[in-house]
Amino acid sequence: MSRKLILAAATAAVVxxxxxxxxxxxxxxxxxxxxxxxPMVIRTKAPEGHPFDEVLSGWLFRTPExxxxxxxxxxxxxxxxxxxxxxxxxxxxxxxGKSCASCxxxxxxxxxxxxxxxxxxxxxxxRPINVELQIDKCRENNMKAEPYKFDAPEQRALTTFLKHQxxxxxxxxxxxxxxxxxxxxxxxxxxYTRTGQLNLSCASCxEENNGKYIRADHLSQGNxxxxxxxxxxxxxxxxxxxxxxxxxxxxxxxxxxxFSDELMALEVYTTWRGTGLSVETPAVRQ
Amino acid sequence: xxxxRLTLAAxxxxxxxxxxxxxxxxxxxxxxxxxxxxxxxxxxAASAADxxxxxxxxxxxxxxxxxxxxxxxxxxxxxxxxPSMDGVGARWTPEELRAIVVNxxxxxxxxxxxxxxxxxxxxxxVAEKFQGKTxxxxxxxxxxxxxxxxxx
Numbered sequence: 001m002s003r004k005l006i007l008a009a010a011t012a013a014v015v016x017x018x019x020x021x022x023x024x025x026x027x028x029x030x031x032x033x034x035x036x037x038x039p040m041v042i043r044t045k046a047p048e049g050h051p052f053d054e055v056l057s058g059w060l061f062r063t064p065e066x067x068x069x070x071x072x073x074x075x076x077x078x079x080x081x082x083x084x085x086x087x088x089x090x091x092x093x094x095x096x097g098k099s100c101a102s103c104x105x106x107x108x109x110x111x112x113x114x115x116x117x118x119x120x121x122x123x124x125x126x127r128p129i130n131v132e133l134q135i136d137k138c139r140e141n142n143m144k145a146e147p148y149k150f151d152a153p154e155q156r157a158l159t160t161f162l163k164h165q166x167x168x169x170x171x172x173x174x175x176x177x178x179x180x181x182x183x184x185x186x187x188x189x190x191x192y193t194r195t196g197q198l199n200l201s202c203a204s205c206x207e208e209n210n211g212k213y214i215r216a217d218h219l220s221q222g223n224x225x226x227x228x229x230x231x232x233x234x235x236x237x238x239x240x241x242x243x244x245x246x247x248x249x250x251x252x253x254x255x256x257x258x259f260s261d262e263l264m265a266l267e268v269y270t271t272w273r274g275t276g277l278s279v280e281t282p283a284v285r286q
Numbered sequence: 287x288x289x290x291r292l293t294l295a296a297x298x299x300x301x302x303x304x305x306x307x308x309x310x311x312x313x314x315x316x317x318x319x320x321x322x323x324x325x326x327x328x329x330x331a332a333s334a335a336d337x338x339x340x341x342x343x344x345x346x347x348x349x350x351x352x353x354x355x356x357x358x359x360x361x362x363x364x365x366x367x368x369p370s371m372d373g374v375g376a377r378w379t380p381e382e383l384r385a386i387v388v389n390x391x392x393x394x395x396x397x398x399x400x401x402x403x404x405x406x407x408x409x410x411x412v413a414e415k416f417q418g419k420t421x422x423x424x425x426x427x428x429x430x431x432x433x434x435x436x437x438x
């Protein structure tokens with residue numbers, strides 16, 4: 001009995017110094033400046049009602065090698081998709097005989113800062129839409145072209161290109177439009193709902209355990225400001241809804257369809273969680 | 287059918303065990319009391335050596351994803367979501383360890399992030415191929431418990 005008590009005390013001691021033991025896994029204390037020119041906000045005060053005091057970019061949780069790839073647009077493999085996206089921007093497609101540029105001109109001017117405000121209320125659809133769906137909307141209505149199939153290389157490239165026009169701009173969703181607030185509520189519910197055989201929620205990993213390793217992965221806060229991100233593991237650009245599906249699949253749950261109400265609500269909510277962080281697209285992750 | 291039965295019976299006899307030997311307690315019938323599970327969930331002989339493998343195996347326990355363990359220093363990546371397993375066999379009795387592995391929520395509370403490995407209290411939308419199934423079999427649980435008990 002006394003042996004047990006001593007051991008229990010020892011356990012408590014280990015737990016109480018746990019913070020110190022995992023100190024090596026804390027996010028780094030560094031600045032991110034792209035090409036030595038564009039300073040990025042990678043730590044900022046959390047918006048009111050957020051569970052944290054400070055929100056942190058996933059960049060701070062990555063290895064020095066991965067971090068440095070993103071610091072320089074010349075070494076960032078995601079920049080190839082930005083270039084490809086620019087080609088698509090200028091390519092005529094569809095029965096209307098138009099390209100994106102036919103209506104919007106030079107994206108560097110007309111699209112600067114635009115994507116930082118997505119997802120955004122769409123009065124026609126009566127739901128929030130993200131950049132991917134905005135592209136489809138223009139293709140269907142203005143270009144008379146087919147919407148992209150989910151995860152088509154063109155969808156990834158053009159979304160990356162558009163988000164990149166907001167590089168360094170703070171993420172800011174407008175919850176006062178339409179029913180955005182109720183989508184935020186719904187997204188919050190998804191975020192805290194435990195799924196799958198492993199019975200884990202987004203919060204289990206990204207809220208309760210960020211800063212810790214789960215096997216080889218250093219858990220971040222799961223912020224979305226870098227999407228689409230270039231993932232070294234996949235050697236490809238990854239759309240946000242693919243990332244959501246991957247995380248949900250890891251709990252051994254069925255995953256909702258991309259752009260479904262559930263995942264769109266989750267996008268609204270997780271984007272809000274990263275309010276004020278700079279758009280990093282194309283971020284580089286492991 | 288009949289011949290298969292006979293073969294099985296014969297196999298059981300050869301192995302010197304009765305047909306009842308391979309009986310598991312179904313996950314729904316497990317009773318954890320005061321953080322302890324006195325009765326083994328499987329009466330197949332537990333193997334600590336197998337338990338050590340199941341602990342690290344990503345498709346089975348994948349316990350290493352969350353728990354560091356010096357005894358498995360040959361494995362590269364140890365997680366830190368849960369406490370280190372060093373000395374865990376001295377901190378807890380086998381009955382307590384069994385309860386933790388079977389259904390950690392019955393020991394630590396509903397909020398713990400540790401999954402229940404022999405429990406059907408699971409999350410929403412379980413993928414079809416895992417529905418109605420536990421993460422580990424009763425026998426695997428017992429082997430892991432036997433292994434944890436060696437970590438003194």
